[in-house]
Amino acid sequence: MHYFLIQFVLSIIILFSVGCSQGLEPNFTHNPDNKTYLTGTIYYKNGKENWKFAQDSLAYIRVVGFKTYPDSAGIIKDILAGNVFITPKNIAESLPMHVDSSLYSMEFTEVPINVVYLAVVQQYGLDLTKQQRVIGVFSLTLDNSNPSAILIEKGKQNRANIFVDFENLPPQPF
Numbered sequence: 001m002h003y004f005l006i007q008f009v010l011s012i013i014i015l016f017s018v019g020c021s022q023g024l025e026p027n028f029t030h031n032p033d034n035k036t037y038l039t040g041t042i043y044y045k046n047g048k049e050n051w052k053f054a055q056d057s058l059a060y061i062r063v064v065g066f067k068t069y070p071d072s073a074g075i076i077k078d079i080l081a082g083n084v085f086i087t088p089k090n091i092a093e094s095l096p097m098h099v100d101s102s103l104y105s106m107e108f109t110e111v112p113i114n115v116v117y118l119a120v121v122q123q124y125g126l127d128l129t130k131q132q133r134v135i136g137v138f139s140l141t142l143d144n145s146n147p148s149a150i151l152i153e154k155g156k157q158n159r160a161n162i163f164v165d166f167e168n169l170p171p172q173p174f
Contacts, residue, residue, distance in 0.1 A: 136164035
């Protein structure tokens with residue numbers, strides 16, 4: 001009887017070890033669509049209460065990534081050339097507003113790619129060159145005046161959190 005119990009337990013252990021080659025680790029490389037994403041969380045300092053410092057005519061909140069450092073003279077040209085990545089994908093939608101935090105996700109089809117400037121942008125009108133302002137940047141040092149680049153690689157968990165402080169905005173690149 002002991003012999004059969006030991007065999008049964010060993011069979012179960014072997015079955016699990018073959019079926020779980022990576023253990024309980026999530027499989028980030030299994031991507032049936034062969035897509036690469038940058039994901040993260042936008043954290044708003046003092047949460048919902050601090051939105052009172054946002055402009056009244058707020059239309060959209062977006063995360064925007066640039067292949068080159070942005071300037072107002074070339075932003076439209078960069079968008080048309082595919083050098084700018086914007087979320088949400090539908091330009092007529094916004095990320096959540098008046099929240100403590102929100103999630104974002106950007107899809108990248110050509111990787112690896114170095115995103116040199118990643119920012120949360122507040123748009124308060126239709127003019128992309130004049131009616132928006134950067135309200136937060138990705139920074140490894142958490143210093144909003146010192147943005148950090150991020151290398152987006154295939155098969156990796158590409159993650160960048162961004163902190164927004166409406167009372168202490170980063171320098172505007174435009």
